Amino acid sequence: MVDPAAHSVSAATAKPEAATRRHAPEEPPPAHLYEKQKTVHNQRIDGRFRRFKWAVMILTLAVYYITPWIRWDRGPYAPDQAVLVDLAGRRFYMFGIEIWPHEFYFVAGLLIMAGIGLFLVTSAVGRAWCGYACPQTVWTDLFQHIDRLVDGDRNARIRLDAAPWGPSKIARRALKWTIYLVISFWTGGAWIMYFADAPTLTADFWTGQAAPVAYTTVAILTLTTFVLGGFMREQVCIYMCPWPRIQTAMLDEKSLIVTYKDWRGEPRGSLKKARKEPEKFGDCIDCKQCIAVCPTGIDIREGPQIGCITCALCIDACDRVMADIGKPRGLIDYATLEDCEKEAAGEEPRPVWKALLRPRTIAYTMIWGSIGLAILFALGVRNHTEISASPDRNPPFMLMSDGSIRNAFTLKVRNMESRPRDMQIGLEGLPGAVMWTGEIGRGDAAVTQVIKAQADQTKTIRAYVMAPADTPVTDFRFTVTSLDEQRETDTSETRFSAPGDN
Numbered sequence: 001m002v003d004p005a006a007h008s009v010s011a012a013t014a015k016p017e018a019a020t021r022r023h024a025p026e027e028p029p030p031a032h033l034y035e036k037q038k039t040v041h042n043q044r045i046d047g048r049f050r051r052f053k054w055a056v057m058i059l060t061l062a063v064y065y066i067t068p069w070i071r072w073d074r075g076p077y078a079p080d081q082a083v084l085v086d087l088a089g090r091r092f093y094m095f096g097i098e099i100w101p102h103e104f105y106f107v108a109g110l111l112i113m114a115g116i117g118l119f120l121v122t123s124a125v126g127r128a129w130c131g132y133a134c135p136q137t138v139w140t141d142l143f144q145h146i147d148r149l150v151d152g153d154r155n156a157r158i159r160l161d162a163a164p165w166g167p168s169k170i171a172r173r174a175l176k177w178t179i180y181l182v183i184s185f186w187t188g189g190a191w192i193m194y195f196a197d198a199p200t201l202t203a204d205f206w207t208g209q210a211a212p213v214a215y216t217t218v219a220i221l222t223l224t225t226f227v228l229g230g231f232m233r234e235q236v237c238i239y240m241c242p243w244p245r246i247q248t249a250m251l252d253e254k255s256l257i258v259t260y261k262d263w264r265g266e267p268r269g270s271l272k273k274a275r276k277e278p279e280k281f282g283d284c285i286d287c288k289q290c291i292a293v294c295p296t297g298i299d300i301r302e303g304p305q306i307g308c309i310t311c312a313l314c315i316d317a318c319d320r321v322m323a324d325i326g327k328p329r330g331l332i333d334y335a336t337l338e339d340c341e342k343e344a345a346g347e348e349p350r351p352v353w354k355a356l357l358r359p360r361t362i363a364y365t366m367i368w369g370s371i372g373l374a375i376l377f378a379l380g381v382r383n384h385t386e387i388s389a390s391p392d393r394n395p396p397f398m399l400m401s402d403g404s405i406r407n408a409f410t411l412k413v414r415n416m417e418s419r420p421r422d423m424q425i426g427l428e429g430l431p432g433a434v435m436w437t438g439e440i441g442r443g444d445a446a447v448t449q450v451i452k453a454q455a456d457q458t459k460t461i462r463a464y465v466m467a468p469a470d471t472p473v474t475d476f477r478f479t480v481t482s483l484d485e486q487r488e489t490d491t492s493e494t495r496f497s498a499p500g501d502n
Helices: 004-014 048-069 101-125 128-133 135-151 154-162 167-195 198-206 212-232 234-240 243-248 271-276 289-293 313-325 337-344 352-356 359-381
Strands: 083-086 091-094 097-099 257-260 332-335 385-391 405-415 421-428 434-437 448-453 457-467 474-482 489-496
Touching (some): 048 083, 048 128, 048 135, 048 167, 048 198, 083 167, 097 101, 101 128, 101 359, 128 135, 128 243, 135 154, 135 167, 135 212, 135 234, 167 198, 198 212, 212 234, 257 337, 289 313, 313 332, 332 337, 405 421, 405 448, 405 474, 421 457, 434 448
Parallel strands (some): 385 489
Antiparallel strands (some): 083 091, 385 405, 405 457, 421 448, 421 474, 434 457, 474 489
């Protein structure tokens, strides 16, 4: 007979009443499905990865807060803010580039580049995006520095958390949360500056003249930054963010990740024991410094896990300990699982650049670069003058008193330059036809007409085309030519309707 106790998990999942419980029937159900949140008090550390993290944090925050205030001269007819999402004018400005609504494919290309860039970074160095440049990481890191500034380092914060509420604790919490709130408010305030002229919107905001949506947006972003960066922190990375689950599908044994080399560190023992019996213990002295500095509070020695954001602060902590006890660095290090197996077998580890140069990363780089070059090429050769024509459907044509045939069209002439330009509209492929517009009377009808298009605008024109009486149904073109040194042209295919058109 088979002992049921030896297969308790199978027995539990086989019964309908135990289908959602991953424990044996004789075991009590778990008290909760998720681990209760534990406050992470990460310790201050210095090292090359911590310094790099400082540099990335300062750079990203500076770009975010300062960019809306950078000026860019586009002439008297366009905004002078370097980066601006002009929702009212339906434009996107980025320094010398201006994107119109019908050119959304440029934005789509940038989004595709961003996605492929994430794939490239992940396949090369794991979750480095999460560890250094993710907004949640950047603001969490900033708030953790505020914690140290107000409450002290790790041990002081642990003692303060355990202490009863009193005047000192209340004062520290009030000061810290006020700083959180100020930073969160600046974050929301900086965001809305990307959608309007920053100096003007700032003045309107503080005088109560800004649009209600501006105040609402700032309030929402202030609240989310305050809560997610100040209190939820690692919970966002572990439970809320879908990206870690996606990233695991892009990692393989050739990806560089933060790894604990257990063949070198195990079995663990205190420094005293290790010095007394060096042949019995590995290099890890179980000091738990790697846990103390981790911003998500995980133990990297337990292997790859979803809580690891690959910030590499544990490498800085472990390298410092190894230096103090006279052991070689690299017990915790950036390494591929493939190289770890080879190193455990006694082979020399590969240089990092060899781990990065592999078919997958090269393919991602080539795709990413090709899309970027295609976008730059398209921006360089794009036309800043466009025309589109829509014929009237009811009636499709009119017979004039002299027997000639008249069609009506709605033309849209787009001037994508930041200055007014004269545009010449003409007819091609319709012999004997003339045209006039709502602004140019029939008495001035001609094969071509000149209109004035304002800067960065689409001009809608009511155009009438008249052709001789014997003109059949014919496909023809409206043309537009800018009357400046650029002489840009564009055409729009359409149809001339006549009697007998079905």
